[in-house]
Amino acid sequence: MTDVWPDMTPIPEGYYAIPDPDDPATMTYWRRAISPKASVLKAWPAKAWNGPAVPRRADVPEDPADRAAFAAAWTESRRVYMTKVIDTILAELDDARRRFSTFAIRCWSCGRTLRDETSKTYGIGPECRSGMDPAALARFCVPAVGRIHVEHLATVEDGPR
Numbered sequence: 700m701t702d703v704w705p706d707m708t709p710i711p712e713g714y715y716a717i718p719d720p721d722d723p724a725t726m727t728y729w730r731r732a733i734s735p736k737a738s739v740l741k742a743w744p745a746k747a748w749n750g751p752a753v754p755r756r757a758d759v760p761e762d763p764a765d766r767a768a769f770a771a772a773w774t775e776s777r778r779v780y781m782t783k784v785i786d787t788i789l790a791e792l793d794d795a796r797r798r799f800s801t802f803a804i805r806c807w808s809c810g811r812t813l814r815d816e817t818s819k820t821y822g823i824g825p826e827c828r829s830g831m832d833p834a835a836l837a838r839f840c841v842p843a844v845g846r847i848h849v850e851h852l853a854t855v856e857d858g859p860r
């Protein structure tokens with residue numbers, strides 16, 4: 700395959716918030732990390748997932764040739780999505796950082812203001828979420844917060860000042 704994955708090298712380490720390229724009504728959160736072993740751009744927080752979903756086992760064809768084609772199609776959809784994400788982050792670098800850092804949200808359980816990155820993207824504070832499954836929080840709460848974030852930005856940018 701000749702299609703190349705986008706170059707994320709120019710993206711500095713840190714946290715970014717951009718509207719989902721495939722669903723602009725939902726904000727997506729990203730963490731760029733660089734270490735001697737790895738250079739990654741991952742959905743934030745850990746266990747969150749943005750873009751084309753990982754196929755369920757039941758959806759994967761049994762025939763080896765079909766399976767290879769299925770895997771290639773999925774990889775391509777992922778490549779196309781990540782290209783849009785990286786292009787957007789690079790185009791909006793400063794805005795994407797500011798969006799992440801200035802977004803203020805309150806705990807949906809107790810109403811207190813949330814301060815750390817994980818709590819802000821879950822929409823719930825550390826005490827209120829103790830005992831809750833991080834994977835479930837990442838899967839259900841992060842997209843909900845992302846939609847609220849986009850609505851909030853629309854109010855700030857379009858509404859009366």
Ligand SMILES: [Zn+2]
Pocket residue numbers: 806807808809810811823824826827
């Ligand atoms: Zn709380």
